[in-house]
Amino acid sequence: MLTKNLITATILLVVSGSTQVHAQIIHSPSRKLTLQFQLSQAGEPTYQLRYGRKPVVLPSRLAVLLQDQPGFDKGFTVAKVDSSSHDDTWAPVWGEVKQIRNHYQELAVTVQQAAEQNRRLVLRFRLFDDGLGFRYEFPEQDKLKYFTVSDEQTEFNLPANHKTFWIPGDYDSNEYTYSTTRLSAVNTTPITPIEKRAAPNRVQTPLMLKSDDGLYINIHEAALVNYPAMMLNVNTQTFGLSSQLVPGATGAKAYLQTPEHTPWRTIVVADNAPAILASKLILNLNEPSKIAETGWIQPQKFVGVWWEMHVNKSKWSYSDASNLKLSGTDWASLKPHGRHGANTANVKRYIDFAAKHGLQSVLVEGWNVGWEDWYRNWKEEVFDFVTPYPDFDVEELHRYAAAKNVKLIMHHETSASVTNYERRMGAAYRFMKEHGYDAVKTGYVGLIIPRGEHHDGQWMVNHFNHAAEKMAENRIMVDMHESVRPTGLHRTYPNWLANEAARGNEFNAWGTGNPPEHETILPFTRLMGGPMDYTPGIFQIKLEGWNPAENKGKQVHTTLAKQLALYVTMYSPLQMAADLPEAYEQRLDAFQFIKDVPVDWDDTHILAAEPGDHLTIARKAKGKDEWYLGSITDEQARQQPVQLDFLTPGTRYVATIYADGKRADWEKNPMAYQIRKVTVTSKSALKLQLASGGGAAVSFKPVVR
C-alpha cells in the first residue's frame, strides 16, 4: 500500500530565512531515525542521519559527476518535494523468514540546475526503522538522454573514529580476510592483493562499523543494476567515507540513458548487533521477483567432486599436458595423469552417497576440457562448456543420477573470459537441459575479458545480471563464484541462489586460511547482500589426513562442531556438504546434523551476536515445527547461554546438541565433538560451551509421542 501525498509543507523544517537553505526532514515509521536533506549555500545536495539524538551520518554531500558536461553536484534549487509512507508485507520465494515487512517513509526531492538549462535530478530517500536507503534518479529530460558518469561523490561523513571491519577495495576480488581497526588505521598497503592492489584507504562494502556510543552501522548498496559496484575511500583524519565507483575499461564509471537511477546506497543502523543481521532493508529495496512461476526453484544441499581437489587427492585436470588450445587439441588422445577427480566412477560414488543420505545434488568440477592451463593466462578461449573429458560419461551419469533421484550440478568456470562465455551460453544451457542439469555453479577466476573491465564494474555487473536472467529463462538455478558481491538481487531473480564473492572455506585448504573470527564477521559484511556458498561441513579438519605430503600444516581454522553450526549461522538456500563422502562416513553421527538441517526457513531469531566475536542464530524449518540453532565463536572459548523461548510454547522437543568435545580447540584438537540429546520446552535454557574457534549446532524436533 502506497500512500502518496504532498505533505512537504507540514514536515518541512525551515532552518533559515534564506530560500537556498531549505531542509526537509523525515522520520522513520517509529521515529527511531531522522533524515535531513538540505541544499548548501552553493546549492549542493546534502543529507544527514540521526539515530534518536545520536548522529549516524553528519552532513554529507551527494554528487554525481558527468563526462563532457557539468556535474550534478552544485547550483541546485529545490523544484519539488514529495513525501509518502509505505507499509506492506511480502513473501520471499525462499529465505530466512516467511514474510517480510516493507515499512518506510519516503522523501523524493527534485532539484534543478538553473545554469544548466534546468537540468533535473531526483534524490529519493527511504527511511526505515532499521536504516536508510537513497539513490540518485535521472529523469528523462530534454537536456539529458545519454550520459556518462565520470564519478559519484556520495559522502558518508561519520561523526567519530569508529571501529570497522574492512577488506581492501580490490576491483576484482572480495576474497580477503577482514581487518578490524579504527577508521583512522585503515591501510590496505601491507595486504597482498588478490587481483589489483587497492588504493591504501579504499575498502569494500558491505562495510561494518561500530561506534563507541553503541551504534552498529552497515554501509552497502541494494539492487546493483547497470552501474558499477561502490567502494569507499576512507579519510583516516576526518572519518569521512566517500564513494568510489569501479571504473570500466575507458576509466569512465557508467554509461547511462535516462530515465535511469543508481543503486540504493544503504545504511543499516541499530543499537545492537543482532538487529543488523535481522534487517531486511536491502531486500526491501530490491524489485519483486521477475520470475512468475517459481516452483522449479529448489533450495538444496549438495555434495561435490570439489574438496578432494583442494586437498590434493585429485585434480581438475585430466592430463599433465600444458599450453593447449581449445580448438585444435585432440582431448581424447591426451595421456591421462590418472588423478582426474571428475571421472565417471568417482562421480557415481558421490551420487550414491547423496542418494543414501537424502542430499539433493552433486556438483562436479573439472568435468569439461580446458583445465590443463586454464588459469591466469588472460586467454579468451579456455572452456567450451559442452565437451566432457574422455573419462566423464555425461550420458551414463545423467541416467545413473536420475535413477537415484539425484541431480547433477553443472560447473561453468569461465576463467573470467566472459566474452567467450557469453558467446557459448546458448549452447551451454541447451547442453545442461539436454543432460538433466537444472543448476549451475559459475566461476570467474582471473582478469576479465573484455580486457580492461573489472569484476565489479558496470559491464560485468550487467553480465552477472544478464546471466541470471538468461538462466531464469532456461529454468536454471545459479551459484556464482568470483562475481560482484550481492546486493539483494536474489529477491528479483530467486533462481540466483547464492554467490561466493568473499573468502570461502576453500581458503582453509591453502596458505594461511581463514582465521577463527572470519565466520563471525561475514554475516555482518558480505552476507548483508545475500546468501553465500561458503561450503561448510569440513570434518577432516587437519588436511594432512588426506595427503600428508602436500597438505602439511594445513587445516580448517575451526572445530568440527563449528562446521556444523555454520549451516545455521551462514544463511544460504544452497548449502554444500563440502567434505569427502569418506570423511562423513567415518562420523555419521555428526553428519546427521547436515542431513537434518534445512535450507529454507519460516523464521529466524538472531539470539546473540558481536561481529568478530561470536554469533548465535535459531531458525525454524520451512513448514514444520523444527528449529535449528548454530552458535559460533572466534578464537576465544566462551559459554553461550541460550533461552529457548523461540520454541512453540507447550511443545516438548528433543534437542540434539552437537558440541565441541571437552578439550576441543580449533588448532590443537579440532575434531573432538560430543553429541547429546535433551528434552526441552520454550521455557528451557541451554548453556553451550564453545571451544576456541569452536561452535555448537542444535536441532530441536518435537517429541514424538
Add this chain to the structure above:
Amino acid sequence: MLTKNLITATILLVVSGSTQVHAQIIHSPSRKLTLQFQLSQAGEPTYQLRYGRKPVVLPSRLAVLLQDQPGFDKGFTVAKVDSSSHDDTWAPVWGEVKQIRNHYQELAVTVQQAAEQNRRLVLRFRLFDDGLGFRYEFPEQDKLKYFTVSDEQTEFNLPANHKTFWIPGDYDSNEYTYSTTRLSAVNTTPITPIEKRAAPNRVQTPLMLKSDDGLYINIHEAALVNYPAMMLNVNTQTFGLSSQLVPGATGAKAYLQTPEHTPWRTIVVADNAPAILASKLILNLNEPSKIAETGWIQPQKFVGVWWEMHVNKSKWSYSDASNLKLSGTDWASLKPHGRHGANTANVKRYIDFAAKHGLQSVLVEGWNVGWEDWYRNWKEEVFDFVTPYPDFDVEELHRYAAAKNVKLIMHHETSASVTNYERRMGAAYRFMKEHGYDAVKTGYVGLIIPRGEHHDGQWMVNHFNHAAEKMAENRIMVDMHESVRPTGLHRTYPNWLANEAARGNEFNAWGTGNPPEHETILPFTRLMGGPMDYTPGIFQIKLEGWNPAENKGKQVHTTLAKQLALYVTMYSPLQMAADLPEAYEQRLDAFQFIKDVPVDWDDTHILAAEPGDHLTIARKAKGKDEWYLGSITDEQARQQPVQLDFLTPGTRYVATIYADGKRADWEKNPMAYQIRKVTVTSKSALKLQLASGGGAAVSFKPVVR
C-alpha cells in the same frame, strides 16, 4: 607440391668472416626479385628486397617486442635455415580468375637468443615473382607459452621519396578519400577524423607507392588472424615506414599463445601498374577454404531498400521517437512518421523489380526495431536482430519473395556494440534461417563495445573472423561493413563475399563525396585485400532529382557510364544495383549492362592502369565465352585505346558499348550516355572516349548465328 630441403649451404652468401653477419639470399622463381636476410652486429634480424638491380626495401629491421619480458629484437644468432620452393595451382570458389598459381621460393630462418635461454623465433619469407610475404613465427618452446605483444617494429625502409596514395591511420575507420603525396609530405593533421584522430604520420595499408624509377609497390598484410591490423608510421625525412599495430583496450597489441605467428607482411612489386592489380600474392598467402561444401555460396547481384534512405526519400527509422530502450519499448505503439523505407509494400516493390530483371536478391535495411536512436550513443543494447518494425511483415515477405524466386538479404547493424551482437548471434542466425535469409550485411558504425577496443584491434579482428566462421556453420554468406579491411581471408571463408572497409559510393550522398579519382585508387589500395561492396550503379547522379530540398548540391562524382564501368573495375562477387528501381526504369537501356554483367569470372585482364588516373579491365564470364570491360578515368577526360586480343580468336562478338555522352562531364552533365553496338573480333580495337569523371562499359557476346 612442396619440395622441402636444406639448401642453406648452397644459397648462403657469406658477406663477412664474422659468424654474426651471415646473409641468406633467395631469388623469386624467375629471379626478378631478390631477398636478403641478415643479422646485424647486434644480432638484429634485417631484410632487404631488390627488383632486378633496383632496391625496393633497403635493409630494414624485424622486431617484435613483448610485455614484461625481453623482446624478440636483438641478441639473435641463426640456429637454422630452411629453404624450399613451391609451385602449385588452385581454384578459388569464386573470383577474378579460374585458377591461381602459387609459385614461390621460401626461406625460413630460425634465430635464437642465447641471453634469453635460447628463446627462438622463426622468420619465414615467401618470395614470389610479384612480391614478398614474410611473417614472424613463435614456435612452442619451454620459455614461451603465453605472451603479450607490446609492439611490432617491422621496418620497410624505402630508398627514395616515393609518390604514395594514403589515408590516415584511424584505428576505427577506413572511410577516407586518398591523399596523393610524396612520402615527405604525408601529414594527416588537416584531415577530419572519422572516429579517432590518427597520429600525423600514420597511414593505413594497403599502401600504394610509386617510385621515380618506375616501380609500383604495394604494402599490406595477408591472413590477418588473431592479431591487430598493421598500420604504418611514415618517417617523412628518411622515407622509412614502420609497423604500428592497433592497440587493444589495455594498450597491449596482441595476447598470444605458442605456437602462433603474425599475419604475413606483404610487399607486392612490379614495374607496371596492371601487374599490381593482377597479383594473387595475398590470396596465395591465405589458407585454403575451411568450408568443405561450398555449393550454397552464390555470387550475386542485388537491389536494396537503402539508397532511398541516403537520398532522403525515406528513413531507416519508423518513428520520430527518441531516447528509446530496446527492452521496455512498446514498438507497436510508436507513432509512425510515415517515411519508413522498410515497409512491406515498398519491399515488395523491390522484390518485383529484382524478379523482373533477374537480380538474385533484395537487401532491406531498417527492418528491425532500434533505429530511432541507434547512432553514436556508445550504448550496448540497440538492436536485437529479430524484432521487425510493425510495418515489416517478415512472414509475408518470406512467402512473397520465395514465390518470385528472389532472396531477401538480412541486415545486422550492430552499431559497434559487438558484445550485444555476439550474445544474440545464435538467435539472429536461427531467425534468418527460419525466414529464408541466406546472406547478411553487417555493420559496425560507431565506437566499439567492449569499450576501449578498436575496429582494427586483435579482439575485433577475432570477432570478424569468428562471425564469418559462425555464419559459415549456418550456411550464411556475409558482407561486412565497417569491418577491418580485408587481407584475403575470403579464400579461407568463401562465404565472406565482401567488405566495405573503405569509403563507398554512399559518401556521394553526403558532404563532399568521393572525388572522381577515388575509384581509380581503390583497386590499388583497399581492394588488394579483397572484394568491396562499393554499391555502384547510381543513375540519378544529381541527387536533387530525389529530394530537391534536402539534397541540394549533392551528387555522385562520376558520369552514369562510369557507374556501369565500376561493375567490372571494382571486383566483387556481390554487386549492388544501388539506385532506386524508378531510376533504372527510366533508363532500362543502360540498366541492361547491370543485368548482363556477371559477378564471377574465369579470367581477368588488366588492360591499362595508373593509380589516381585511370583503369581499364576486361573479364571473362564464368563458364561462358562472354567478356565484359570497364574503363574509368579520374577528372581528366581521356581516350582509352583497347586492343581486343583477349577475345577468343576466330569468334565474332557483338560489343555493346555504354559510353559517356558527347558532352558528358561528371559535374556539369553526368547523366549523358550513349549506347552503341559493333561487331568485333580478337583483332579489333576500340577507342573509348572517357569524359571528365567518366567511363565506359562494354559487353562482348558471341554473335548468334
